[in-house]
Amino acid sequence: MVEQHEISPGVTSTADRRIPTVIADNVHLIYRVHGAASGTTPVATLKRIVSRAPQANVREVHAVKGVSFTAYRGEAIGLIGSNGSGKSTLLRAIAGLMPTNRGAIYTQGQPSLLGVNAALLNDLSGERNVVLGCLAMGMSPEQVRKLTPEIIEFSGINERGDFASLPMRTYSSGMAARLRFSIAAAKKHDVLLIDEALATGDVRFRRRSEARVRELRAEAGTIFLVSHGIGTIRDTCERTIWLESGEIRADGPTGLVVPEYEKFMKK
Amino acid sequence: MAPTAVADPDSGLTGAELAxxxxxxxxGERPTLVGYTKQLWSYRHFISAYANAKLVxxxxxxRLGRVWQVLTPLTNAAIYYLIFGVILNTQNGIDNFIAYLCVGLFVFNFSQTVVLGGxxxxxxxxxxxxxxxxxxxxxxxxVTLTQFQSLISAMVVLIAIVLVTGEPITLQWLLLVPALLLQSVFNAGIALGMARLGSKVTDLKQLMPFVMRTWMYGSGVLYSVDNFAENLPAWAATLVEANPLLVYIELVRHALLENAPLTSAAPRLWLLAFGWALLAGIGGYVYFWRGEQEYGRG
Known part of the structure; x- marks a missing residue:
């Protein structure tokens, strides 16, 4: 077992006074999954309702269990952990998209989640999706008009012919992910939460998106980055939080936390 | 001047104090009702773009694309006319039964699709x-906006039917506009309320078609609800007369058709229509706003 590191973060902060941007105070997150039951018969369901047993087809997943940390302005924090350790759920809660069940998350301004899961309308053309996505992020129609060609250019979906005017259901998964990332990356953010966004697309697009993330980072106050690519975490983040089964296993400088994590994963 | 990490003045504070x-x-804190309304207003472009996108x-x-927007109400009207107008010949003493039927169908369909979509x-x-x-x-x-656009194409079809069946164009036709606007406000409120309910009670999706069918029978879509008054106790008949969808349907009939029988006097109908729109609109909006934080949990 690896003991928890208690290393004071923010060593790299250049500010005189460290200004907190995100505070997580003993956060618990539970989400409900409907329709999780397998192989229930109508009779069994009726019996359950009559006997007032807890709903079998609604399962609660305790994804984050008592996480506390403080993030400061100018920090880039990597979130690592095995699959299902609660990283994405935590990011959603920081973005205010999921309410905390216990504890609280305090943030400066409105953090933005830059994920590849943003559901767009598959029956619509890529171009229309760009417009919708930008409007949903709160841009004005003029801004959207100006940015749309840039976003399509950046996503590179038009490199193989005019795909921007085709419905998104005709896109390959890589193309769709690239477009989603490009939409989300078009806006400036105070606190930016990046969820596996860099893992999509081909090498060329990844290089371009990494450059864009560095730009965004320069503009943003604080960045959280979820990634399974340890290399990306090493390159971008000076602080790393390691989550395992919803609890913080370690929180400290990347140089210390990542080797521990790698040792753990090899076991 | 600069405090070091050791002598941090912030150390020892709880998360809430530091915040x-x-x-x-x-x-994700819920904004105030006024703040929320302002936010919603600033997202008006998103709402209309989203509504259009859904329609597309x-x-x-x-293959026929948006032609179906007109074909759907037309086909619906044709089927009901075939069964009730031609085969069963249920005129019920109503002049111009086909126009009477189409008004009921189209106006009811507007609310039905909004409620189910909401x-x-x-x-x-x-x-x-x-x-x-x-x-x-x-x-x-x-959702309300998307269906409102469908309603407009349905209304074009309806006006054509009304004219073909020999109704004269009168000034009263202008009343169509306020009637449908009031109904839209009512629908939006119901959609907001149902959206919150539906996010909590997932079985509603299965239940709603039955609720809507019952509502349809109580709204005088296919026949005049005067028939009900003969078979129901007085209090139930009053309840049916106050039914918001009956009110909106009757108002549109009153606007477009010359000799349509009304269950209540026109001023009373307008009062009811206004009251329902106000009640559902404000009630649904406030109810939805109170759940704002919870919608991400699923």
Whole structure:
């Protein structure tokens, strides 16, 4: 077992006074999954309702269990952990998209989640999706008009012919992910939460998106980055939080936390 | 001057105290009702773009595309006319039964599709809700707007039917506009309320078609509800007369048809229509707003 590191973060902060941007105070997150039951018969369901047993087809997943940390302005924090350790759920809660069940998350301004899961309308053309996505992020129609060609250019979906005017259901998964990332990356953010966004697309697009993330980072106050690519975490983040089964296993400088994590994963 | 990490003045503070000192706010906190309304207003472009997109997506895979917007109400009217007008010949003493029937069908269909769409507007868009931050009321509002656009094409069909069946054009036709606007406000409120209910009670999606069918029979779509008064106790008959959808349907009939029988006097109908719109609109909006934080949980 690896003991928890208690290393004071923010060593790299250049500010005189460290200004907190995100505070997580003993956060618990539970989400409900409907329709999780397998192989229930109508009779069994009726019996359950009559006997007032807890709903079998609604399962609660305790994804984050008592996480506390403080993030400061100018920090880039990597979130690592095995699959299902609660990283994405935590990011959603920081973005205010999921309410905390216990504890609280305090943030400066409105953090933005830059994920590849943003559901767009598959029956619509890529171009229309760009417009919708930008409007949903709160841009004005003029801004959207100006940015749309840039976003399509950046996503590179038009490199193989005019795909921007085709419905998104005709896109390959890589193309769709690239477009989603490009939409989300078009806006400036105070606190930016990046969820596996860099893992999509081909090498060329990844290089371009990494450059864009560095730009965004320069503009943003604080960045959280979820990634399974340890290399990306090493390159971008000076602080790393390691989550395992919803609890913080370690929180400290990347140089210390990542080797521990790698040792753990090899076991 | 600069405090070191060791002598940090912030050490020893709880999360809440630290947050208060630096002016941090709780993530995803529900705005005030006024603040929420302002937010919603600033998202009006998103709402209309989303409503349009849904409309386009609805017919995207059909070869005839948006022609179906007109074909759907037309086909519906044809089927009901065939069964009730031709085969069963249920005129019920109503002049111009086909126009009477079409008004009922189209106006009711507007509310029906909005209610069903509203029920699923949160559960069906969880991906979007969990990915982006926008006032959630935008979704049920967009559903109402999408169906309003369908209603307009249905109204074009309806006016054609009304004219073909020999109704004269009168000034009263102008009353169509306020009647449908009041109904839209009513629908938007119901859609908001149903959206919150539907996000909590997932079985509603299965239940709603039955609720809507019952509602249809009580709204005098296919016949005059005067028949009910003969078979129901007085209090139930009053309840049926106050039925908001009956009120909106009767108002449209009153506007377009010369000799349509009304269950209540026109001023009373207008009063009811206004009251229902106000009640459902404000009630639904406030009810939806109170659940704003919860919609991401699913």
């Amino acid at each position: 208060a000192r630096y002016g941090l706010t709780v993530a 997506a609805m017919f995207a895979t059909a 029920t699923q507007s949160i559960t069906g868009n969880l991906g979007l809700i969990r990915a982006l931050h926008f006032p959630r009321a935008a979704l049920p509002t967009a």
